[in-house]
Amino acid sequence: MAVLAVTLGGCTDRYWQARLFKPDTPELKQAGPEAPFLKAHGKDGSLAVLQSWSLDADGGRLSGQGFRFDADRKLLSRGPIELPLADLALLETNRPESVYRSEVAVLGVVTGATLAVAILCATNPKACFGSCPTFYAGSPGDERLIAEGFSASIARAFEATDVDSIDVPRPLGDAIELTMRNEALETHYVRSARLLAVPRPPGGRVYRAGDQYFPTGRELAPLRCRGAEGDCLADVLADGSGEYLSHAGVADLAEQELIELAFPAPSRGSGLVIRARNSLLNTFVFYQGLAWLGGKAGETMARLETMPPDQAPAFTGWERILARAEVEVWTRSGWTIAGSFGEIGPIARETQLVPLPADLPPGEVKVRLQLTRGNWKLDRVSLAELAGPAVEPTAVQAFEVRRQGAADAVALSRLHGQGPRLVSVPGDAWTIRFPLPAGLRDAELFLESRGYYIEWMREQWLVEEDPSAAVALLRDPAASLRHLAPAWKQMEAGVEEIFWGSRMGATP
């Protein structure tokens, strides 16, 4: 609205209503009350502007206070003025009016409507869309979000390779097309992007466990699931109808929960398949850190930029709390850590496998996930029987990149890792095409992307600058997460709606 007011220069215009009459008419005597100003036009073209005026007793002279101008409207005098009516050609009363600018009303309505959306983001910018490059598959109008790349790489010093399982429409042809977008107020620096493909075993899938890829066969659905919010079985079944998300701790955002699951006994070695993504809790914490850095965020990020990767600060405490869910399994010696599911990103779901030890006790397999309350959305947990040892994936490089419908050879070479990184700003989109040789038409596909991104500062964040809080956030995650709990709890209920409504799309 401020932009509108500045651009349009106000809501009203000045208009001067006027009445003209000859000096020898009686109207002059009646003109005073309504018209604060009187203009006396001389026969020679001169003009007197009077603020208060009167006629002398015989009605031959007009006197008052004001200004006199010649015919060129050059100021001649100011102060008391006396004019013989005989020298005047015409008298004119002037009354200022304020005329409402109806076009402002028209734009005001639309500004109000669109501002409602902007205000959601402006008053609560930590709820607005952000999270590194997003990747889509499928045809226009039927696109499916399949991955988000290197979400944890918030500065050059944290540049990393991220591998995401991607669930693309099948059957596959001789090529697959993905769209990479920048849908947030961020600058992305993409070093490379390629596919990793592993042929699926008959009737089975391939899952990633760290840097290993395991072919699997039969998958067993859980018999029971119980978390902090109660029964979660319906949410984690593979039918995709639900998603389990608990509420964050009221007094401590690091508060943990245990989700206990039981599975039928597998007939061979197995692994726990987890499909999940983050809630917006860790995005909020990251944005809050930037807000506390305030005007020093640029300097701080620049320092991180110039640090060699081996000197960058380790965020191990944070990684455990907000980026990793530990998997424990009941063994003959009690609960044993089997591995973890690790992923950062609130947008795309990631599927990973946690291989379980071979010597599990007979009967049901009992596992439990230890994770931070309110930080994870689980939509699938199953037990997959392993179909063999880990296999090596085949790397598939893109053969074409298109932007706004035109081939972009420069972007193609950059996504191959040649030359500088591919830089994208909000709204950018590229369509990337990968070949699929005959042996990989039914392969399990993973997207490997490498790069980093820079979050844009929001003006609203600057008012929260508190360097000591920012330092505490790094040094003492536990205390900071207790400190931030009330703020997060206040926005937790409505944050998803704002987040998903604020991303920026583009047609590649």
Add this chain to the structure above:
Amino acid sequence: MIGPRPSFLLLAAALGGCAHQRPLLPREEARGGATAASIEEVPTCGHQVTVSLKNQQVVEGELIAADATALHVLDADRLASIAAAEIDRVTVRVLPNSSGSVAGAMVLGTISTVSNGYFLVFTAPLWIISGIAAWNVASTRSSEVATPADPALPAYARFPQGMPPGWPPTSARPPTCLQVPVG
């Protein structure tokens, strides 16, 4: 970014087609509500006019005087005295023209919808459509049209009483009338 689609262009054309200028109101008629002003703000110059001639030429400038036989307009080069018989119509600027700033607001408003995320699909066209409508309003309200014989026309001139004898004193172009700072 979403560019204007053909349907929007059609709508713009349709709305643009709605633009028509109103006939000149007599200066006695009120256009708004009474307000306060200082004496320094009282206008001393004539209104700006655009005189469209029957030969398709156009003269723009300050309306100096108007009578039944001629219009006197101080344009950028000279004091033009135009015979009423040569004039097709006279467009009088009665209020500041804000159509330029409305267009600017429309552009800024449309650009600002990038902050609306996916809602931009709705808000950007809304800005374009409303902006065109507002521009139409702004364009039509600032000017009114008269014939050279319109009895309301002289009241908008610097010399509503008619051309003063002996003015301008030389053949040189008279100085441009400015709202003289008298405070």
